Amino acid sequence: MATDKTNLQLVVNGILNENPIFRLVLSMCxxxxxxxxxxxxxxxxxxxxxxxxxxxxxxxxxxxVIHPRIRIPTYTLTIATWVTVIDMVLAAYLPEAYAKMGIxxxxxxxxxxxxxxxxxxxxxxxxxxxxxxxxxxxxxxxxGMMALGFVRELLGMGTLLGYDxxxxxxxxxxxxxxxxxxxxxxxxAFFNYIEIVYKRAKRA
Amino acid sequence: xxxxxxxxxxxxxVLLLSLPVLAQAQELIAAKSFGKAKNEMVVTFAGAVxxxxxxxxxANYQVYEEQDPDIKLxxxxxxxADDQKTATLTFKEPLNARxxxxxxxxSLGESxxxxxxxxxxxxxxxxxxxxxxxxxxxxxxFTKYLGLCVFFGTSKRKDTAKGMGxxxxxxxxxxxxxxxxxxxxxxKPYDLNFLQIVVFIGLVSLTVQAVDTVLRKVNxxxxxxxGVYLVLVIANxxxxxVPLILADNEYNFLESFMLALGAGxxxxxxxxxxxxxxxxxxxxxIPTTFKGVPIAFIVAGQFALAFLGFSGLTLF
Numbered sequence: 001m002a003t004d005k006t007n008l009q010l011v012v013n014g015i016l017n018e019n020p021i022f023r024l025v026l027s028m029c030x031x032x033x034x035x036x037x038x039x040x041x042x043x044x045x046x047x048x049x050x051x052x053x054x055x056x057x058x059x060x061x062x063x064x065v066i067h068p069r070i071r072i073p074t075y076t077l078t079i080a081t082w083v084t085v086i087d088m089v090l091a092a093y094l095p096e097a098y099a100k101m102g103i104x105x106x107x108x109x110x111x112x113x114x115x116x117x118x119x120x121x122x123x124x125x126x127x128x129x130x131x132x133x134x135x136x137x138x139x140x141x142x143x144g145m146m147a148l149g150f151v152r153e154l155l156g157m158g159t160l161l162g163y164d165x166x167x168x169x170x171x172x173x174x175x176x177x178x179x180x181x182x183x184x185x186x187x188x189a190f191f192n193y194i195e196i197v198y199k200r201a202k203r204a
Numbered sequence: 205x206x207x208x209x210x211x212x213x214x215x216x217x218v219l220l221l222s223l224p225v226l227a228q229a230q231e232l233i234a235a236k237s238f239g240k241a242k243n244e245m246v247v248t249f250a251g252a253v254x255x256x257x258x259x260x261x262x263a264n265y266q267v268y269e270e271q272d273p274d275i276k277l278x279x280x281x282x283x284x285a286d287d288q289k290t291a292t293l294t295f296k297e298p299l300n301a302r303x304x305x306x307x308x309x310x311s312l313g314e315s316x317x318x319x320x321x322x323x324x325x326x327x328x329x330x331x332x333x334x335x336x337x338x339x340x341x342x343x344x345x346f347t348k349y350l351g352l353c354v355f356f357g358t359s360k361r362k363d364t365a366k367g368m369g370x371x372x373x374x375x376x377x378x379x380x381x382x383x384x385x386x387x388x389x390x391x392k393p394y395d396l397n398f399l400q401i402v403v404f405i406g407l408v409s410l411t412v413q414a415v416d417t418v419l420r421k422v423n424x425x426x427x428x429x430x431g432v433y434l435v436l437v438i439a440n441x442x443x444x445x446v447p448l449i450l451a452d453n454e455y456n457f458l459e460s461f462m463l464a465l466g467a468g469x470x471x472x473x474x475x476x477x478x479x480x481x482x483x484x485x486x487x488x489x490i491p492t493t494f495k496g497v498p499i500a501f502i503v504a505g506q507f508a509l510a511f512l513g514f515s516g517l518t519l520f
Contacts, residue, residue, distance in 0.1 A: 027353065028353055029351065029352045029353070073406070076405050076409050076438065077409075080401045080402040080405045081402060084398065088398065103445060103448060106401055107350070107445060109401055109444055110438070110439060110440060110443065110444045111441075112354075115438075177347075177349070178347075178509055180505075181504045181505030181508055182502060185494075185498045185501030185502040185504075186498070188497060188498040189493045189498040190493075192492075192493040192494075192495075
C-alpha cells in the first residue's frame, strides 16, 4: 500500500491535521515538562525530528525483513539506537542545552508519537514517503513545543528567545513548572474554539 | 538437647548484635544524628561537659563522608546547649544525609581523649523515605511530568485506572530490578554506559513480553483483565526513567526496589485520583471547547498544584 499524498501534503499533515501535541495528544510529557521557553521547545523539537526521520527511514528500509510478531521490540530498539546517537551528539557539542533538557532527551525513546508513526506509517510505506512523514511529524512536534514555549515565555517572563520583548512580566504563573498542564489545556481549548467558529462560518 | 543448642546460638547472636551498643554506651557520646537543618549535626554527650571552650572550638572536630576520607567537611560553628550535653555542629555546606559520616572529636573530656564515631540515618527510614518521595513528593506524574500519554489515555474509568496502575507497578518493579542487575554487573564493569538507553528499553520490552506470556499461561482470568494494558506500559516514559535514575544515583538493590515501587504506586495513585474526578466530570456541564482532553489537563494542573504541598515533607 502506497500513500497517494504528495511529499508536501505529508509534511503539512504532520504539522496541522495530525499535529502530535494538539491533535493526537501524544508525547505530552515534554509538552508539559520543559516547554517553558521557545528555545527549549526548539532544541527538543530538533532532537525528536532527527530521531523520527532516522527511525522512520530505517524501518521503511527494513520493513520486509522484520517479522510482524517482533515488530514492536524492533521499533523500540531502532528508536533507542537513534536516541543514543542524538544524546551523545548533544552532550558533546551543546552541553548547556543538554543540561537544561535533563532526562527528557533520553526519554525520547518512550515517546509514543515515534513508535506510533512507525506502526501506522513507516512499516507500510516507501522510504521516501516515510522520510517526508517523519519530517512532518517532527516539525509538527517542534511547532507545538515552540507554540507552547512562545505562550509561556511571553506571558511568564515577558521575553522571547531570551530577549526582553514586553519589558514586564504579565503572568509569572505560566513559567512555573506545573503551569504546563494549564497552558496545554487552555491552548487546546483555544484551538477547539477556533475550529468551532470556523465550522460555523463555513455553514453560514 | 537440640533446643538448648539453638538457644545458645541465638543468645550468642544477640550478644554479638548488641556488642556495638554496649561498646558505645561506655564512650563519651550518648547519641548522634543529623539535625533539622540540612547543614546540621547533633551530638549528645553522655555526661555534662564543662569545658565549653574546647567543645565549641570547630578546630577540634574532623568530619568526612565515609566513602571519601580525604575530603574534610568544613565546620562553621559548634554550639553547646545550656544543659551542657547537646552540641550542635553547623557546617558551611549542606550535608548529604544519605551517606554515613565519620566524626572525630579531639581533646575531649578531662584526659583530652579523642572520640570517633559514625553518624548515619536509620537505614529502614531512609528506604521508606525513598518510597514516600517517589510516591508523593516527587510523584512522577504530577511533579516530574512523566508518563502523561498513558496517564490521560487510561484515566477515564476507575476500573481501567486500577488495571493499568497495577499492571504498570508489576512491570516496573520487575524491569527495574533487572535493569539494576544489568547496570551493576554488566554495564558498569565493562564500561558500556553509553548503551544504557538501548539495554534498559530492551529489558523493558523483554519484561513486558515475559509478563504477557507467563500471565497468559498461569492466570488467564488475570490476563483477560490486564492484558490490554501491557502494550501501553512500554509507551510510558516512567518505565525508562526509573532505570536511568537508579543508574545515575548509583542506588543499591533495596533502594532501586523502593524507587520502582514508589514510582509504580505513585502512578497508580495519580491514575486513581484522576479517574475519580473524570468519572464525575462526565455529568458536569463543561463548556464545549473544554470537553474531553482540555479539561482533563486543567484538572491535572490542579492536582499538580496540590501535590506541590508535599514538597519539603520529611518523615524520617
